[in-house]
Amino acid sequence: DAGVTQSPTHLIKTRGQQVTLRCSPKSGHDTVSWYQQALGQGPQFIFQYYEEEERQRGNFPDRFSGHQFPNYSSELNVNALLLGDSALYLCASRSWGGLQPQHFGDGTRLSIL
Amino acid sequence: DQQVKQNSPSLSVQEGRISILNCDYTNSMFDYFLWYKKYPAEGPTFLISISSIKDKNEDGRFTVFLNKSAKHLSLHIVPSQPGDSAVYFCAASAGTSGTYKYIFGTGTRLKVLA
Numbered sequence: 001d002a003g004v005t006q007s008p009t010h011l012i013k014t015r016g017q018q019v020t021l022r023c024s025p026k027s028g029h030d031t032v033s034w035y036q037q038a039l040g041q042g043p044q045f046i047f048q049y050y051e052e053e054e055r056q057r058g059n060f061p062d063r064f065s066g067h068q069f070p071n072y073s074s075e076l077n078v079n080a081l082l083l084g085d086s087a088l089y090l091c092a093s094r095s096w097g098g099l100q101p102q103h104f105g106d107g108t109r110l111s112i113l
Numbered sequence: 114d115q116q117v118k119q120n121s122p123s124l125s126v127q128e129g130r131i132s133i134l135n136c137d138y139t140n141s142m143f144d145y146f147l148w149y150k151k152y153p154a155e156g157p158t159f160l161i162s163i164s165s166i167k168d169k170n171e172d173g174r175f176t177v178f179l180n181k182s183a184k185h186l187s188l189h190i191v192p193s194q195p196g197d198s199a200v201y202f203c204a205a206s207a208g209t210s211g212t213y214k215y216i217f218g219t220g221t222r223l224k225v226l227a
Contacts, residue, residue: 004156033214033215035217040219041219042202042217042218042219042220043157043202043217044217045216048214056214058214090156090157099145099162099164101147101159102159102213102215103159104156104159105156106155106156107156
C-alpha cells in the first residue's frame with residue numbers, strides 16, 4: 001500500500017522562475033494539503049484540495065497556486081520564485097470528513113539561487 | 114502570531130527513562146491535536162492524536178495528555194529508546210469536518226542516549 005509520494009525529491013531554480021511540484025495521495029485518500037517547511041520551523045499550511053477545488057488557504061500570496069486531478073493527485077505551482085521560497089514542500093493526504101490524521105510524503109526540497 | 118508553541122528546542126533523555134515533550138496553544142477553537150515525528154530527509158510521521166473531548170490517549174509507549182484549561186498538551190514516551198531520537202512536532206486544528214488545516218509548532222529535537 002503506497003503512501004504519499006512526491007516528485008521531484010530535490011529541485012534547484014533561480015529567482016523569477018516558475019516551478020511545479022507533484023503529489024500522489026495515499027491509496028484511499030481524496031483530500032490533499034500542501035505545507036511549506038522552512039529551516040528550523042514547523043510546516044506551514046499553504047492550501048487544501050478536495051473534489052478538485054481549493055477548500056482552504058493559508059497566508060500565502062497568489063504566486064502559490066494548485067490543482068487537483070480526478071485521480072486525486074495534486075500539483076503545487078509557484079511563480080516568480082523568490083529566495084525566500086527555498087524550503088521543504090510537504091504534501092499530506094487524508095479522507096474527507098471526520099477526525100483522522102493527515103499522512104505526509106517525504107517532501108520536495110526546493111532551493112532558489 | 115505563533116498559535117502553537119514548543120518552547121523546548123531540544124531534549125536529551127537516557128535510554129529506558131521517560132521523555133516528556135510539551136506544547137502550548139493559544140486558540141481556544143482548536144479541537145484536535147496531533148504529534149508527529151520527523152527523521153532527517155523524511156516527511157513527518159503520525160504518532161498519536163487526541164480530540165478535545167478527551168484528556169488522555171494511549172498507544173503503546175506513547176501517551177498524549179490534554180489540559181484544555183491550561184491550553185497545554187504533552188507527549189510521554191515510556192520507555193525511551195535510541196530509535197525515538199528525532200524531531201517531534203505538535204499540531205492543532207479547528208473547524209468543521211474535512212476542512213482541517215494543521216497549525217504546527219516549531220518542533221523539539223529529542224535525543225535518547227544509549
